[in-house]
Amino acid sequence: MTSASPTSSLTSPRLAPTALMLGNIITGCSVLAPAGMLPELAAGLGVGVHTAGLLITFGAVVLCIGSPLTAWLTSRFDRRHLLAATLLVLTLGNLASAFAPDYRSLLAIRLVMLAVGALYTPQAAGTAALISPVDKRGSTIAYVFLGWSLAAAVGLPLITFIGSHSGWRAAYLAVGAAGAVSFVLLTWRLPSGLKGAPVDLKTWIALGRNRVVVLLLMVTMLQMSGQFVIFTFMGPLLNKLTGADANAVGLVFAIYGACGFLGVVIATRIVDGWGAYRTSLLFTCLLLVGIVVWTIGAGVYPVMAIAVAIWGLGFASTNSMQQVRLVAAAPPLASASVSLNTSVLYIGQAIGSAVGGSLFSRDALGATGYVAMGFVMVALLTILASRPRARVAALA
Template identity: 35%
Template sequence: MQSIGHTPVARDVRLWALSLGNFAIGTGVMVVSGLLPPMSADLGLSYAALGQTITAFAVAVAFGAPLLAGPTSRLDRRLVLQIALAVFVAGNALCALSVSYETLLLGRVVAGLGAALFTPHASVAASLLTTPQTRGRAMSLVFLGFTASTVLGVPIGTVAGDLLGWRATFWAIAGLACIALFAVRVLLPHDLRAPSIDTRSWFAVFSNRTMTTLLLVTVAQSAGQFVLLSYIAPALKASIGASSFVLGTMFAIYGALGVIGNIVAGAIIDTRGAAFVMNMMIATVGAGLALFPLSGLGLAATVAVMALWGFGSFALNSAQQARLVGRSAALASATLPLNSSAIYVGQAIGAGVGGLLLSSGWLGVLGPCGAVLLVVAFALSVASERFTG
């Protein structure tokens, strides 16, 4: 194991390189939600149709993460991470060049495959570069890039898409991923390997009630959030008449509280445990979604709701990864890709459900409908702690 030894987690540049990659991917995942208006005007497509590009990305990750996990588990993680970012760059470049809905969908699928490869391997790499005592903080730092993308990447991309065109945003994401690729190549050690995945690993995961229940928790919480998050632009436009600048500001508030929540979670995980943090953050996100209709009361109410939602949104993903590794570090090469897959299965379900509600004229109930799925996630999370295997 390549351990960080006595180097403080926050000063380990290798972990920051992984975090930068997640920053690029997080921006790519979520920016479409803020680009719906200019993309709709340029391509002549409805919000619901464009929302399905989020579904396409999610499906690519959902299937790609477990399918690619086995063949790549035997390889040097440094090499795998570079390949993943190169594929992600290609997908975003294709999106920027697309002139049809089909090409845009293809670009999102290619980008999704890159994300499917990068995010779980980045988490595995973080676990290899750390000690058990600091693993929670290290994994939270790596996932912090994903969280920070909502503070900077998505808001800037949303405003830039309105001012410079949505294609410029996709080019910028591709450029950012190139920088992350270079950082990974230069900073990560060679021959960074974890136990490879074989048939017994998959069987060990799926025959374990705790592991399968935890993966269902991930699906439910992700689906609940993306019922609303996929269509946050039209939702905020309807409730407060949000311009691109206001929308970008709301993303920044959501993301800023996400960063704070992620930092808090990283500290608490190593003292109170990942399960405690996970349940706390699920409840926080569920409350934010349930209260989203209050955004119609004005800007102050919208800020409060977005802040509450954001505080728990990304912290629960960090807690879940630490929870899975804590249950079985030997199975991390299988459980972390499956958890990434579960996140995006949830995104696909959430975007699909949200699209149906939007098409049916039920825009105002997206938040409460998402909250119902968070209640399901909470119940499953609590139940998983009672299982012994």
């Protein structure tokens, strides 16, 4: 499955998983940033909120195409060099975004940045598997994916706060500065010589024939579609439905991310004992319950905030469990399957944000919750269908 330098294959270098996790924070902030400051982007660029939301939709389309494509093109590259170069592009892209003169320029910068940034999350998960013992692989991958939870828990509220008080350009500068720090740490702590199995056409065919892998990819797409029907426009929805101002919206984002962080911490602690299937089932149920409460409580700010807390417990945990289950389903194909999972994750984001944007532009605000519920309910049924088959002894 892998090749690595003699020293790196024996033990996980100190702070290497943390360096990978911090890179996921930067990746998460780069992907999610527009959601935290849609009103500021719309006002500053002279476009509507729906048009500003297309930064997420179009970005997700590029990400879903770029993830498997770049996995194929770069499968033979040294992971340290590959991940460091990706973080450097994300850093420069965010800094360039801060100086974009208009909407079209910002969109162009974002698409180029994310075309390269599509590499990071799947390759970080694969690298985590390379540097961790087999019995700790699940918890290490979950820890690395914790970066996405922290991006939502800390990064997105900070982006919302900076965007509303200092402007969207200052928010992009802050993400770029954080990216530079992450780049330095990863370059310093991640060992060289780490490589995964080469990805070729046979790899994709093998994945397509694996029933569990296909079901897991469907789960990812459905979960993300449901969430992004609401999440892309969460700030404007809270404003229109409850009158929440920028600070109140930022608080909800903080609750969402903090609970996401808590959920991943819990998932990381229980996954090695419970197994990834049962852990995934638990947190997807929480995800569904949160969206149901959001839908029922639409218009009442405290109820919607509680709903986001429940939803938050599930959002990042389900994603990290998907990574763990995919690695376990086909270990030799982990690099490709995780990159493909990231691709369908972004397909889900594109579908969800497009559907949510259509409903938002039609002022069908209440319908967003019901559509999101439908997606997540189907995802839950698909998880049940992916249940590992018990080993049955052959009958004499």
